[in-house]
Each structure stands twice: as C-alpha cells, then as structure tokens.
Amino acid sequence: MIEEESINAREELKRADHLIYVSLKYTRTVDVIVSVIARLMSAQQMTIDAMLEWLEKKKKLKKVDFSKPYKIKVDLVRDKMKKDETVIKLLDFYDYLTKIMKAGHIKKEEFRKNVRLIAQDKNGNVMDEIGIEVLKEYYKRACEQIDTIEKMMK
Numbered sequence: 001m002i003e004e005e006s007i008n009a010r011e012e013l014k015r016a017d018h019l020i021y022v023s024l025k026y027t028r029t030v031d032v033i034v035s036v037i038a039r040l041m042s043a044q045q046m047t048i049d050a051m052l053e054w055l056e057k058k059k060k061l062k063k064v065d066f067s068k069p070y071k072i073k074v075d076l077v078r079d080k081m082k083k084d085e086t087v088i089k090l091l092d093f094y095d096y097l098t099k100i101m102k103a104g105h106i107k108k109e110e111f112r113k114n115v116r117l118i119a120q121d122k123n124g125n126v127m128d129e130i131g132i133e134v135l136k137e138y139y140k141r142a143c144e145q146i147d148t149i150e151k152m153m154k
C-alpha cells in the first residue's frame with residue numbers, strides 16, 4: 001500500500017504540473033492557482049499516509065487510524081520523525097499551504113500575464129502573494145521533498 005500511495009502522489013504531481021504549464025498558461029485565473037495548491041496538498045497527504053504506513057511497518061507506531069483528520073496525522077508523523085529535517089520541512093510546507101487555502105483570497109490581474117492570488121488572514125494581513133513563478137517554486141519544492149521521503153522509505 002505504501003507503493004500505491006507513492007504512485008497516487010506522483011499522479012497528483014503530474015496533474016499539478018499540467019495545471020501550471022498548460023492550463024494556467026492559457027486561462028490565467030486564480031481558480032487554477034487554487035487548484036494547483038489543492039493538488040500539491042493532496043500529493044503531500046498521500047505521502048503523509050505512506051509515512052504513517054511505513055512507521056507502522058517499522059513498528060514505530062501501533063495501529064494507525066487513517067480516518068483521522070490530517071492535522072492529527074501531521075502531528076503524529078511530526079512527533080515520530082522530529083529528527084528528520086526533510087520530513088519536518090514537508091509537514092511545515094503542508095501546514096503553510098493549508099493556511100493559504102483557509103485564508104481569504106483576493107484575485108489580482110486575473111486573465112493577465114501577472115495573475116496573482118493574494119491570501120489574507122482574518123485580520124486582513126497579507127500572508128502571501130502567489131503568482132505563476134511562486135507556484136512553480138512551490139511545485140518544485142513539493143516534488144523534491146516527496147522524492148526525498150520516498151527514497152527514505154525504501
């Protein structure tokens with residue numbers, strides 16, 4: 001099942017890649033940016049599930065309840081893997097993307113070359129301004145982290 005989760009995570013990354021390099025190129029909407037972030041989060045969630053299975057297989061965890069929310073799963077993995085810097089970076093990045101998805105979204109220059117999603121917290125403070133280049137960096141970062149974690153689990 002660990003391999004299945006890894007394959008599914010790879011498929012999600014392929015979908016995110018297509019959204020960035022094809023869909024976003026032609027549509028230039030904030031909805032596509034949100035979809036890419038959702039795909040990256042989905043790939044990370046599958047990797048987190050694979051890590052939980054791996055930890056269970058290595059007998060570092062007892063029976064894992066996969067029906068729990070990802071916040072609990074992230075905390076569980078963070079607790080068991082606190083010395084592994086790559087895993088912590090992936091979990092921190094996942095938490096960050098979750099905050100962006102929950103934040104208020106403002107569309108800027110939609111249908112134009114510099115389309116951007118501006119994420120604001122509840123107080124109206126700008127958390128991040130995500131354009132095409134930032135999105136490509138997020139994609140690259142997620143791919144590298146997932147690759148490293150997959151190698152670690154083998």
